[in-house]
Amino acid sequence: MNYVKDIPVIGKFDLVICGGGAAGIGAAIAAAERGVNTALVERLSFLGGMATAGFVNPMSEFAYNGRFITGGIPRRFADTLIALGGAQFEEPRCNLSFDPEVYKLAAYRMLMQAGVTLYMNTFLSDCVRENGILKKVIISNKEGLQALEADYFIDATGDADLAWQAGLEMLPQCRDRQPGSLCFCLSGVDTSTKRMHIIHQRNHRFNHQAVFVREKLLALREQGVYVPQFGGPWLATTMNDGCITVNMTRSPIDATNVQNLQCAEAKMREDIFTLVKLMREHVEEFRNCRITAIAPSVGIRESRRVKGVHILSGKEYVDCVKFYDSVARACHPVDIHLPGDEGQELTFPKDAGYIPFRSLITEREPNLLIAGRCISADAEAFAAIRVQAPCMETGQAAGVAVAICKADGVAVQNIDITKLVAEIRKEGSIIE
C-alpha cells in the first residue's frame, strides 16, 4: 500500500532526541545546557523510561568498591533526587534507590531549566533522509502526523527505533534474548525483619535476591504447586515505608513485535497475582501485602542494538580495556538473565569498564548518535552497560558531542576526541 500525505514540519532544531529515559535525559541536559536548541520526543506522558514506567529501581551503579566512577550529569541528577528527599545511595556500590514520582518531577524540572522543548505523548514513527543524511523525524500524536527537522539526532529509544527506521544495521543476538519482566509495587510488606534488610544491602559480590522467598517458591513447585516462572526476586525500596518494588516475573519477549509484547505482558500480569498470592500465604513478611501498582510498561532488558563503528565486547569490558575515546564507565557485572528458567549468569569486571565514543556512532550516519541500552555492544558487554547510570552517561556523552560537532561544523565521525573527553571531564565525569 502506498500512502501519500503532506506532513507539516512543526519545528526546526539543532538536535532532536528520541526517547526520554535515562539516556535521553542525560543527552538533553548536556546538549541544551551547551546552547544546543534541543527537542525531545517521548511516547509516554512522563520522563524516565524504564526507571519510572518500568518500576526499575535502583539506578545502578555509581561506585566500584566504594570509589565513585560515575560523575557528571548522572551524579547531578542523583544529588537532585536526594535533595528532594526522593532517593538515597546504598553503599558501597552506590546504587540509587529512588521514588519514581520524584524522579519524574526532577527530570522534568531539569529539562525545563536547561531549555529543552518537549514533545510528550508523541511517538517517533519514521524518519526522512535527504541527500544521504537524516533530515527529519516523523512523529505521531493526537494532532496527527507531524515532522521535526534537525541537524543532529540522538536515538535514545532503548529499542533503537530511529536507527532501525533509518535502515541501519542491527547487531545479531548472540544467544537467546534476555527475558522481559513486569515489575510491580507492594505495600504492607514487613521490611523490619532481618532477612528483609536485603533491600538495603547491595555490595559488589552480593546479589540482592530475596533468597528466602526464592527458596520457598521453588520448594512449593517441588511439592506440585503451580508457581509461574520467576527470577530473583529482586526487591528494592521506593523510599516509602513498607512499600517495595518487586522484580520477579519473567517471560521471553520481543519488544519490537507488538503481538508478542502484548501476550508476554498479559501472561506476566496473571503471574503477578499468582506469585503474590503464594507469597502472602507462605512468606511471613508478605502476609499483609497488597499490590499497589503494576508498572505501566513491561521491563525490557534487551531488544535491538545498533552496529556502531566499534562493537564493545564483553571481554573488553571485563578486562577494563581503556580506549582513547572512552566517554563513560560502568561496573555492573555482565548480568545475563536466562529466558528459559530461573537462572542468571554473572561475570564481574576486574574494575570499572569503559565505553568508547565509537560505540555511540555508526559508519554511515554523520549526524546520528546512539545512547543508552541500544548502543553498539555485544550481548555480554550489553548485559553490563545496560544499567541506568552508564545509560545516562552515554546520553551525556552524545549530548556533549552534538554541541562540539555543531560548533565545529563536523560530522560525528570527525569529532575532536580530545575536546570531547576534556568537555565530559569538565562536566564532572570520572574518565580516568
Ligand SMILES: Cc1cc2nc3c(=O)[nH]c(=O)nc-3n(C[C@H](O)[C@H](O)[C@H](O)COP(=O)(O)OP(=O)(O)OC[C@H]3O[C@@H](n4cnc5c(N)ncnc54)[C@H](O)[C@@H]3O)c2cc1C
Ligand atoms: C526488569 C529489569 C530490571 C532491571 N534492573 C536494573 C537495576 O536494578 N538497575 C539499573 O540501573 N538498571 C536496571 N535495568 C536496566 C535499565 O533499567 C535500562 O536498561 C535503562 O533504564 C535503559 O535506559 P534507556 O534510556 O537506554 O532506555 P529506556 O529507559 O527504555 O528509555 C527509552 C525511552 O524512549 C521512549 N521511547 C521508546 N520508543 C519510542 C518511540 N518510538 N517514540 C518515542 N519514545 C519512545 C520510551 O518510552 C522510554 O521513555 C533493568 C531493566 C529491566 C527490564
